[in-house]
Amino acid sequence: QMQLVESGGGLVQAGESLRLSCVASETIFSRAVMGWYRQAPGKQRELVASISKYDHTNYADFVKGRFTIFRDNAKTTVSLQMDSLKPEDTAVYYCNAKSGALYLWGQGTQVTVSS
Numbered sequence: 001q002m003q004l005v006e007s008g009g010g011l012v013q014a015g016e017s018l019r020l021s022c023v024a025s026e027t028i029f030s031r032a033v034m035g036w037y038r039q040a041p042g043k044q045r046e047l048v049a050s051i052s053k054y055d056h057t058n059y060a061d062f063v064k065g066r067f068t069i070f071r072d073n074a075k076t077t078v079s080l081q082m083d084s085l086k087p088e089d090t091a092v093y094y095c096n097a098k099s100g101a102l103y104l105w106g107q108g109t110q111v112t113v114s115s
Contacts, residue, residue, distance in 0.1 A: 002028050002104060004095045008079075009109030014087055016113075020080040022095030022106055029076040032099040036069065036080045038091035038111075045094065049080060063089075085113045 008020040020036065035050035049069040050058045057069055068081040078095065090113050095106035 004106035032097040034078040040091040
């Protein structure tokens, strides 16, 4: 069964931190580029960060220096550590797995940052 299950969203104040986690089935995790996207109300979904199976990372400019993506291969989990959160980081965050023709999304988790 191929699925992504996210956790860790919530409500925080500006400057605080949150960690999002996404558990993937092993068949996906071992071969996919794992990523986090976000979608704010009225805006398009956008890439936040991604990490390959070789631990090559890619970050959107708006999170560089604040967010860190990392994988735990033993737990088939990809996490996003979000520090120094800003109100403009408020969005639904989605876990994503890409491998060839496979393109899989999680259900999304809400992150709200108050000023």
